[in-house]
Amino acid sequence: MINMNSYFKKNKLKIAPWLFMAPGLLMFITYVIWPIAGSINISFYDWDGLGEKTWIGMGNYVELFDDEAFYKSLKNNFIWLILYMLAVPIGLFMALFLNQSVRGIRIYKSMFFFPFVISQVVVGLVFSWFYDPNFGLLNIVIEFFGGTGIAILADERYVTYGIIAAGLWPQTAYCMILYLTGLNAVDSEQIEAGRLDNAKGWKMLWYIILPQLKPATFIAIVVTVIGALRSFDMVSIMTAGGPWGSSRVLAYYMYEKSFSEYGFRMGYGAAIAVILFLIMMVYITFFLLKMYRDEKAN
């Protein structure tokens, strides 16, 4: 027998979530989900952004395979991805260094976190003149110790590494704060038990502390990977992809192809974006699978 009241209630519970979600979901679909489909579609066309679109099928992707600038950007993206990971261990060690309760330590912690709060545009500008060959502090230090100064941002060999080092500055601060929060929650009884078993230093860190920091490590890796693949601001500010395109990454190359002085090639740009998206999807899938397992466990 269906009770009227419970029948109504059941329906109410079915409708309510959709009403609550409607505005957010609608905007999200319009501005995020639909544009992804839109870009994939554009990538099959030759289009200057204004005139007629011409269907060229896989044409843009075929062109990509022969485009040296594309390979250079892809390679730089992998260098970013690998070196950016340094933020995780360095952040951990900084957190260990700061995880004390001496006087004023809270202010120290916030000051160390500082680089993450300021805009990447400012970080980019700051490092541009830190690296400046004429008066940059870096070269003054190098010359002080008897070395010869180098124009990092004007040298094809070093430019990408120079930008990554600048990017590591805020990213390390981010990882540090994740670990500091994680260290707060480490079970002190386990540490004591470890001490009784004569675990010290590295052993303690590896066998007792790190396993408990797993959630922090996970988030640190996720945000660092995303940060590395999203790298655009720093490249744009510090070198605009130069010298001679040697510091381009996919995100920047896409922007350059789509609209810049080199002409508006929306279709080609979209194809580059799709490749970047597919690389990112690997990580997104990995993240979602982990989330799914956690949800199931609860």
Place this chain on the structure above:
Amino acid sequence: MFPKPIENTNILTQSVYKTALPIVLILWLLPLIAVALTSFRSGGDLISGNYWGWPTSFDLYENYTSVFKNTPLAQYMWNSFRVTIPTVFGAVALSCMTGFALAVYNFKGNILIFFLFIAGNFVPFQILMVPVRDLSVQMGVYNSVWALILFHIAFQAGFCTLFMRNFIKALPRELIEAARVEGVNEFQIFWYIVIPLMKPAIAALSVLIFTFIWNDYFWATVLTQGVDSQPVTAGLYSLNGQWISQWHLVSAGSIVAALPPVLMFFTMQKHFIAGLTLGAVK
């Protein structure tokens, strides 16, 4: 506590630690300190190559006023506020609702929609660039702060929903069940029971979104141009082009642009960090 608390070590280690702290901090912030120092040098010092020596004069006041008087920095800053504040309100409001829906109701597709929000949040901006720009042009908001506000609200909905949903999920379910038994309707449950409990989450998200949006550079260059609508990140970039080798002005401008998120961070530190850890590292 790990590592071993420093107060349990011998006096030598303690004093080494206490001297090392400020030294490491200065090294860590060296690039920033250099900028701050440059921002009160005189233009003459920079021309004569006196970058790091003792300044011939302290032009703190002159540099900062000249940056406001001779450039549209104030307008850029104002634009940033016009973009950031409505975005914070919009994104937090929308995600309170989506988070509530996904945390409280069991319906078909719940997990799918939740994952859609998470996945969307990680997507590279470039895959959205051309369609979002076209959409803004069609809606007639291109090159206005509204282009940025609407996009940012929509995009941040992904991260904010993840955050809010997890927060609400951790609230005691009995509260909601009990209210339902009492005959309280769903909207009242949301408004009178859940929202008051969400205050810490709302605070954390607001600070975080403020910083993210203030610091956005990519969308600022894609969706706006010119002094009337560009936020300070993009503005700083174009000023940098005009100010070639006037580093004392570039650095004063950079410091001004960095100030709002920095102040936000220092006043709301606890909330900021709670937000950053996605509420996952408890």
